[in-house]
Amino acid sequence: MKRETKIAGCEDRIRTSFAKQGLMSTLGATLTNVAPGLVQIAIRPDPAISQQHGFVHAGAVSAIADTAAGYAALSLMPPNRGVLTTEFKINFVAPAVGDRILARGKVVKAGRTLTLAQTEVFAESGGQEKLIALLTATLMAVEGRAGVSD
Amino acid sequence: MKRETKIAGCEDRIRTSFAKQGLMSTLGATLTNVAPGLVQIAIRPDPAISQQHGFVHAGAVSAIADTAAGYAALSLMPPNRGVLTTEFKINFVAPAVGDRILARGKVVKAGRTLTLAQTEVFAESGGQEKLIALLTATLMAVEGRAGVSD
Amino acid sequence: MKRETKIAGCEDRIRTSFAKQGLMSTLGATLTNVAPGLVQIAIRPDPAISQQHGFVHAGAVSAIADTAAGYAALSLMPPNRGVLTTEFKINFVAPAVGDRILARGKVVKAGRTLTLAQTEVFAESGGQEKLIALLTATLMAVEGRAGVSD
C-alpha cells in the first residue's frame, strides 16, 4: 500500500510539472505513461511541428525525447529535487511520420548527482511501431536552487 | 558579381525552406543571418516555449540549434540536395533566459555525404551575450529522394 | 546449413580483421563472442591501460566499446564492405575496475550507408557484472575505397 501511494505521488508530481511546460502544450504533447524510471510522451504529426519536408521536426522529436528522459530520471528522485538536462545525444534512424510519435524514456543508471537515461522514439502507424530515434541524456539533480524544483 | 548572385541564391533557398518549417513558426523563430557556412536563428523567451521552471525548454533550444546547423550545412551544398539530421549532441551550460536566444550554426567540415556542423547558442540580455549551449551535428546530403529537397 | 556457413564466414572475417588491429593487441583485448549483430570484446585491468587513479582509462574503455560496435555493424554487411566509425558518444557511469571489462556491441538499426550500434560496457568482478559505460555509434559502410575493406 505504501509503495502504491509513493508511486501515485510520483505520478502526480510529474503530471503537475509536465503541465507547467509551455513547450509540451505548444507541441500538443501528452504524458501517456508514468511509472518509476519509465515515462512515455506522445505527439501527433501536424504541420505546426513539421520541418521543411513535412516530417515531424527533429527538434520536436528531441523535445519530447529529452522530456521523457528527464521525467524518467525525476521519477526516481526524492520529492524536493528538480531535474535539469546537462546534455543529450540523439540519433535519427528513420523519418518521423505516422499516426503518433511515442517517446519512451527509461533510467539506465540513477546516481546521486547525475542520472543517465535513454529514450527510444517510435513512429506508430496502423498499430505498428517503428524505431525512429534513440536519445541518451545526462540529467542533473538540483536541490535548493530557487525556482528549480519539480 | 557571380559570387554575389550565388550567395543571394543560397540565402533565398534557405529562407524559402525555413518558411516551410512549421515548427520554427510555432516556436516564433526567425532566421536572422544567412551566409555560406554560417546561419543564425533567434527565438524570444516566452511561456509557450518554456520548461517547468520558466526557462526556455532544452527542446526549443535544441530545435533552433539543430536547424541552424542544418542550414549552415545546406548553404554549402549544390541546389538539388536536401539535408537531413543524422544525429546531434548538445551540452547545456547555463539556463536559457534573457531577451533573446541566438543559435549560430557553422560548418566544421563539409563532405560529399556527411557534413559536420556546430552551433553555439547564446542568451542575449541587455546587449550582452552568454554561451548557454553547444551543439554538434552530423547532416546528411540527400539527393533524388522524393520529397526531400530544399 | 547455409545460414551456419554464412555465420561462420562472418565470424572468420571479423576475427581476421580484429587480428589486424594493432591497438587491440596492444591493449590486450580479446574477441570473446561474435554473432550476427552482436560482438563482445574483453580486456583485463592492467597498469598499462590505466588512467592516473589506477582505473582502466576511459580511452581504453572507449576503444573496445567502439570496436565492438563497429564489428557488430560489420557482421550484418555484405563481404566486400569495410566499416568506419563516423561518430560515437559514450557515458561513463562507474569506474572501470574489476577482473575483466566486457564491451557488448549490438546493432540498433542497420542501414545501407549508416548503421546505428550501441555497446554496453560491464565490469566483471567475482562473476558479477556491473554496467560502467554506454556507447552509441554511427558506423559507415565503405565500398570500393582502396585499403578500406574488412
Place this chain on the structure above:
Amino acid sequence: MKRETKIAGCEDRIRTSFAKQGLMSTLGATLTNVAPGLVQIAIRPDPAISQQHGFVHAGAVSAIADTAAGYAALSLMPPNRGVLTTEFKINFVAPAVGDRILARGKVVKAGRTLTLAQTEVFAESGGQEKLIALLTATLMAVEGRAGVSD
C-alpha cells in the same frame, strides 16, 4: 610573478598526473603543451595503435582527445580536486594518418561541478595540419574521494 608560479604549479601537477597514466605511455603519447585551459597531446602513427586498415585507431584518437579535454579542465581547478570524464562525443571527419596526431583540448565552460571542454584533433603531415576529429566532453570535479585526486 605570482601568476607565473601558479601556472608553473598547474603544469607540474598535470605533468605528474599524466605520467601516472599507463595508457598514455602505452600509446606513446606525449604532453606537448600545457597552459591554463589549454592542453595538447601528441601521438605518432604506429602499427601498435592502428585499426584494421592501418589508420590510427579511433580508440587511440579518442583516448588522447579525452585526456587533453580532461587536463584542460583540471588546469582550471583548485589543487585538491580530481577530474573524471562523465561523457564524451567524438566525430571523425578524416582518417588518422600522417607524421603526428595532435589533440588540442580547451575549456568551453568551467563550472563548479561540471566543466565542458572541446578537443580538436589534427593530423600533421609535412608541417601541414588537417582536422580529423572533434570531441566534446563533460568533466566532473571530484573532491575528497579516496584515490581520485590529481
